[in-house]
Amino acid sequence: MTLYMERFDAIIIGAGPAGMMTAIRAAERERKILLIERNSALGKKLLISGKGRCNLTNACDIGAFLGKFSESGDFLRNSFARFFNTDLISFFKDACLKVKTERGGRVFPESDASGDILDALKIKLKNKNVRVLSGERVREIIVKDKKIQGVLTYSNRHFLAERVAIATGGLSYPETGSTGDGYNMAETLGHRIMPLRPALAPVFIKERFIRDWQGISLRNVSLTLFAGKKKIDERFGEMLFTHFGISGPVVLDISAAVHDALGLKNDVKISINFKPALDHKKLDARLLREFNENPGKCIKNIFKNLLPQGIIKRFLEYCGVDGDKNVSQVTAKERKALINGLFDLRLTVKAVAPVKDGIVTRGGVNTKEINPMTMESRLVKGLFFAGEVIDIDAKTGGYNMQAAFSTGWVCGNNI
Helix, strand or coil, rough: HHHHHEECCCCCCCCCHHHHHHHHHHHHHCCCEEEECCCCCCCCCHHHHHHHHCCCCCCCCCCHHCEEECCCHHHHHHHHHHHHHHHHHHHHCCCCCCCEEEEHHHEEECCCHHHHHHHHHHHHHHHHHCCEEEECEEEEEEEEEEEEEEEEECCCCECCCCCECCCCCCCCCHHHHCCCHHHHHHHHHCCCCEEEEEEEEEEEECHHHHHHCCEEEEEECEEEEEECCCCEEEEEEEEEECCCCCHHHHHHHHHHHHHHHHCCCCCCEEEEEEEEECCCCHHHHHHHHHHHCCCEHHEEEEEHHHHCHHHHHHHHHHHHHCCCEHHCCCCHHHHHHHHHHHHEEEEEEEEECCHHCEEEEEEEECCCHHHCCEECCCCEEEEEEEEHHHHHCCCCHHHHHHHHHHHEEEEEHCC
16 A cells, blocks of 8 residues: 655656756756655765766767767767767856866866765755655556556655656666666566676786785786687776786776676686887887896896886796896896786786676666667657666766766756
């Protein structure tokens, strides 16, 4: 037995970036909106995004932006045409929030505090008279004759609306409330859910020696992914060694390809190129110069000019070169091994972190079943989608967050 019924023009399920933007935009159109969030507080995942700084968007042009997405790029073209990075920045400036652009075009709040982003969104929700119901979980979306009727919560509260948006996020960081509720609702209503896999996730490595490199970060390195002898992918940027393997932006970007490669082959390796700006000839000349200028030094001391101190010991062991050996005693064969190690240090992939530990989820509601012009379901009249619950994912750099806000804006503009 339901406790009571209340009618709204539209109901949005999930108060992350996509859900809040949907509610705000819909309320701007003078719609009576109910925003339901299962957590006791709004935007829990937003608060931890970008290591607590919230990488809002990226300043690159729309062509480059779309290129950062997987197969979902074309689906998002209309959303970005309607509400893009400059619109998002203006949206927050209107809320008196200043932003800054950093290396790689990444846009952050000037305060470096994701809480300021959330506060701005909450103020807009309040100013637009959006009814916010937190600590309430939707159990079912009510449909009759393929038309939306409303929602029923686990506390048996029945809210009526002819339009409902699912903006519940993915499966990553389930402690923030992303436990797959939206996928279950969509599937129950006939939608196809594309396979759910980790994206932007750390990678586990078999070699134990890299545990000694835990906490060491590298900039301007190149990673190449191999499945057997076949080169699968290549990325350039920053990485971090962890107690279990590797992480950091360049690793996160290549992790989806790593996951797919593991599904096809057992022999999957990642090659680290520590010196991608050099070629073999230039690096060989540099080594010879270092040796000639420091004839009394041992090889491990020479390598302080080439690698972080904490890497040198295990790196030389990997290359099969005695670090205590005087540079005057290094053979041409050993020098070649050192060069090969700097250009191509191979690590064996054990696994990609599970989807719950990824930054975003790959997979979700099939984009073919959603109208990209409106975000409305092609299967159920009055059902809409926004954000990560849709099968959209991109590389690191603010692209996924912009997709959440853009699809939310389009959804709110039509719901």
